[in-house]
Amino acid sequence: MKTYRIWLSPPSLAEGTTEAVAQALMSNWIAPHGPALDAFEDYLARLHGQRPVVATVSGTAALHLALLAAGIEPHDEVLVPDFTYAATAHAVAYCGATPVLVDTEDDSPQLSPDWLRVAAADRRAKGRPLKAAVVAHLYGRAGRMPEIQAVCQEYSLTLIEDAAEALGVQVAGCHAGTWGHVAALSFNGNKIITTGGGGALICQNPDTKARTLILAQQARDPLLPWAHLGIGYNYRLSNVLAALGLAQLPRLDWHISQRKNIDLRYRKTLTEVDGWNFFDESPDLQPNYWLTTCWLSPDTEASPDQVIAYLNRAGIESRRLWRPLREHPSFAGCPFYGRRRGDFWFARGLCLPTGSDLTDAEQAEIVALCRAALRC
Ligand SMILES: Cc1ncc(COP(=O)(O)O)c(C=O)c1O
Known part of the structure; x- marks a missing residue:
């Protein structure tokens, strides 16, 4: 596999x-x-x-x-x-x-x-x-x-x-x-x-x-x-x-355009599914689409960790987003300004595979598993 x-x-x-x-x-x-x-x-x-x-x-x-x-x-x-x-x-x-x-x-x-x-x-x-x-x-x-x-x-x-x-x-x-x-x-x-x-x-x-x-x-x-x-x-x-x-x-432009297509396909196919959400992009921004990141609605049946484990069993690597620095012992005592919104992105966020050589068929398989994962 x-x-x-x-x-x-x-x-x-x-x-x-x-x-x-x-x-x-x-x-x-x-x-x-x-x-x-x-x-x-x-x-x-x-x-x-x-x-x-x-x-x-x-x-x-x-x-x-x-x-x-x-x-x-x-x-x-x-x-x-x-x-x-x-x-x-x-x-x-x-x-x-x-x-x-x-x-x-x-x-x-x-x-x-x-x-x-x-x-x-x-x-x-x-x-x-x-x-x-x-x-x-x-x-x-x-x-x-x-x-x-x-x-x-x-x-x-x-x-x-x-x-x-x-x-x-x-x-x-x-x-x-x-x-x-x-x-x-x-x-x-x-x-x-x-x-x-x-x-x-x-x-x-x-x-x-x-x-x-x-x-x-x-x-x-x-x-x-x-x-x-x-x-x-x-x-x-x-x-x-x-x-x-x-x-x-x-080949930087090639990588960017490949990953842009991958990102667009994830957005198109997964936003149809309840629970999968993507970040809006400002018209001023030209991303390099390094990683497709998304977040699961708080009321999904499966948690991000369960979805990650489900995909992992099929040989697909996905990851949580960054853990906020306040949560690390070295930075726990640092002054902080905000509403702890980073906690939400860490709790609900996910990165999906975006290798530039991912084929349409491979991505379709990943998307099907992502859809199924929420019902796992
Ligand atoms: C946001 C950010 N800053 C800094 C670094 C550190 O870069 P390096 O791993 O090349 O030291 C990374 C990742 O690798 C990163 O993602």
Whole structure:
């Protein structure tokens, strides 16, 4: 029996990947840096309005560098979505700063600009050392970025984008990753383009890139041999992994259009069934459709866990949405602003398989099982 992994499309490596990696290997540029790394960063820079890019070993490393570039120091506060993957807040903790958690929208799991404003106003009124806000674009979509940007401007906060799940997403014609001062991408094994493990920092200007490059390479002085300017990190992506990413990037539009069709089919076929619900999309948003996410009405006979188990027995992987950060021991004591709407998305949400190579017949089988699962 074939297993339908939730996000994996096994042949997602573009034709030409093997050649690209072989070339990188044969050029003797195995480690650490080389032409494939430069070309990968240049490609990403072109995609993001020529913003300078530093490729990193992971999205989490890119987030850490983004916060350091924003000048986040111990005891600072940073606004962070309550509903996101833990790495968003881990990077804040690496800096010794405190995440201040902010709720989602009422009708979507994206960060609410309204709660962001409430949180910023209250922290300022209390005289807290609030410096920045991180917005995470979730599941290949994004929230109300103009409003989020406006709140950050109003309260003089550095805006950092966690665009780990959002390569190729656009809001109002602007790419995710170009709304903030700095942004992080992920090329982890489950992402729409993957280097197995990897990430990238999108900088607003060459100066940020130059400073970040030093930090990402053990703070080595670029001018003085074997001198280190301070404490640095080993965060730069290797040339070989960059070659993997470089070979896939030209297929980004293909992945997006495949996944768009998959997403539309799920919406069309499952909204007919009582209990399955999908998030409305603003006309301003161009998703990358990384994952199809939906939620089950509170009164369905089967719970999301039962539906997941039912699909799993048929070899189909599906997943819950993120557990809110307040629920993790490391962040349980952090200040929180909102109505705990993230709890609802966690309790009722699901991700369905969206691998770019999913065929119509395979998807029809998944949909039939999803329909049946609610009656299980
Ligand atoms: C929202 C979000 N932020 C950060 C990360 C961390 O990226 P990485 O796994 O490349 O470190 C991920 C996922 O992998 C993510 O989904």
